[in-house]
Amino acid sequence: MRNMSIFVNGLTKIYKPYNVKALDNISFSISENIMFSGVAGPNGAGKTTLLNIVNTLLDFDSGDVRVLGYDVKTEKHKIRKRLSMVFQEHAIDSLLNVEENIIFIARLRGYNLNESRQIAKEILEFFDLWDFRRKPVMSLSGGMMRRLQLARAFIGNPEIIILDEPTLGIDPIGKRDIWIRLKKKVLEAGARVFIATNDMEEAEFLLEKIVFLYKGQIIEIGSAKELINKYCGLTVIEVMYNEPVNDSFETCLESLLGKKLGFIKVREKSYVIIGVRENISINDALEYVKSCAHNPTSLKIRRALLSDVFEALIKV
Amino acid sequence: MVMKTLIALSWRELKYLYDFPTIGVLIIIYPFVYVLLGYGLNTMFPQSSFLKFFIPGLLGITSIMYFQLSMSLIRLEKASRMLYVILLHGVTEKLYVLSKIFTYSIISIIRYVIAIITGLFIIGYIPSINALFLMLIALISTDVLWLTTGIIVGNKIRGEGTRDLINTLSQLFLIFFSSAYYIPERLSYIFMIISYANPLTYCINIMRSLYYESISLMEILGLSLMILADIILLFIAIRSLK
Numbered sequence: 173m174r175n176m177s178i179f180v181n182g183l184t185k186i187y188k189p190y191n192v193k194a195l196d197n198i199s200f201s202i203s204e205n206i207m208f209s210g211v212a213g214p215n216g217a218g219k220t221t222l223l224n225i226v227n228t229l230l231d232f233d234s235g236d237v238r239v240l241g242y243d244v245k246t247e248k249h250k251i252r253k254r255l256s257m258v259f260q261e262h263a264i265d266s267l268l269n270v271e272e273n274i275i276f277i278a279r280l281r282g283y284n285l286n287e288s289r290q291i292a293k294e295i296l297e298f299f300d301l302w303d304f305r306r307k308p309v310m311s312l313s314g315g316m317m318r319r320l321q322l323a324r325a326f327i328g329n330p331e332i333i334i335l336d337e338p339t340l341g342i343d344p345i346g347k348r349d350i351w352i353r354l355k356k357k358v359l360e361a362g363a364r365v366f367i368a369t370n371d372m373e374e375a376e377f378l379l380e381k382i383v384f385l386y387k388g389q390i391i392e393i394g395s396a397k398e399l400i401n402k403y404c405g406l407t408v409i410e411v412m413y414n415e416p417v418n419d420s421f422e423t424c425l426e427s428l429l430g431k432k433l434g435f436i437k438v439r440e441k442s443y444v445i446i447g448v449r450e451n452i453s454i455n456d457a458l459e460y461v462k463s464c465a466h467n468p469t470s471l472k473i474r475r476a477l478l479s480d481v482f483e484a485l486i487k488v
Numbered sequence: 489m490v491m492k493t494l495i496a497l498s499w500r501e502l503k504y505l506y507d508f509p510t511i512g513v514l515i516i517i518y519p520f521v522y523v524l525l526g527y528g529l530n531t532m533f534p535q536s537s538f539l540k541f542f543i544p545g546l547l548g549i550t551s552i553m554y555f556q557l558s559m560s561l562i563r564l565e566k567a568s569r570m571l572y573v574i575l576l577h578g579v580t581e582k583l584y585v586l587s588k589i590f591t592y593s594i595i596s597i598i599r600y601v602i603a604i605i606t607g608l609f610i611i612g613y614i615p616s617i618n619a620l621f622l623m624l625i626a627l628i629s630t631d632v633l634w635l636t637t638g639i640i641v642g643n644k645i646r647g648e649g650t651r652d653l654i655n656t657l658s659q660l661f662l663i664f665f666s667s668a669y670y671i672p673e674r675l676s677y678i679f680m681i682i683s684y685a686n687p688l689t690y691c692i693n694i695m696r697s698l699y700y701e702s703i704s705l706m707e708i709l710g711l712s713l714m715i716l717a718d719i720i721l722l723f724i725a726i727r728s729l730k
Binding site: 227249264266268279280324 | 489492493495496497499500503504507508568569570572573574575576577578579580
């Protein structure tokens, strides 16, 4: 357990008033040499609950959870000294300005005022917020607020940083900007990062190890590459039909699952996503599709993505 | 390290109060309006000094603002998740609550000095050093009592509507059904019962006795009970944040 940044064994969390099982006997571990790991899954999967247990804020019913080798129940203050958290919401002090927000946290981390000012300058410059240092935080855009939260997370060189949906509500350019800055800063600081996300592009871009959570249970663990390979193959075909496909179409394609097709997902009886295994050609795959139903209206062939794994794993 | 954290937390709290002119209202405007009211009543009833009676009451009713402030701020900190951000940066729940007490005690001392000087200038009265010292302890003890109660209540309430309702009711019942303005025994029976069910009555009575330099065993016992209540409430407030 010593060489694990996060160790979770048999974790169960039940929200008592409603008797909702948010986490159901989950177990996984993240090795110390993995810099970026995280938990992915749809809304309500239990990701934020897991994060709030790992960050020591939330109690749980049974199991063993250790962060950096420390028990979250009995050694929470040791963990808190080494951990930093970015919440899903904009958890920023709205009554302080940008620079004051950083200085305040630096002072809590034990730096004196001059050191805190210096830290604020460096970190705000890195996250491109220095020019806005005197601005009230409420005047910042969503992306800037996220960058400010990230900047705050690096104060005091934490050993582990936990991020809950760090790019929620940010536009694609803003997202990429945050991912790149985050990656650069983490590599520079040598911290470990654990992220909760339902953005599969984010998971694919950042995470070396992904724990897929669904309805409080782990349904898959692995790297993006491993999971894509396992569930989709290299290529995905997206097919659109004008007429609704019948049930026999799905049965027909399902007979090819495993050997030739990675997965199939039919939506609204007219939109079909098919993962193609490496051992068959795209043309053959298209022939299989055509043999199972009438000709498609539109067809798109593209590289398989982690979002396809999400489609394959989540039974919605 | 503890001192640095305490100063950082207090700086932030004072900045809040300064940016939103709470300090000005709490220390100057609110007491000033009440002193004017007391002065007016003083001229209406010249046979006894109402202002002398009222100054300890004034200190008591401004303590109720601590209850309202701490309840609202803890609600805000929880809603914005800043409370969790602070706790996750190595601040213990104990230190967090103590920082609030430290901050508000600074304001209490300023409030206290202004009230005593006002009394000296308007009615030409100032108690002895011993009485002043014990009265300051009684005031800080009163403030801790309401501050910790505010933290406990603010931590429990869920909605902004509940907060506003409690704020309004506390303003109405805690201030007006206390011994701040009147002697409860001279009120009608039902109002007297309500006044004696209100902890603020006891806080003001102790401060008033000390202001009138009536320092007997009863006052010391009352003050000790208040400090005991503070310790219990402090413990509950810290536990409630865990």
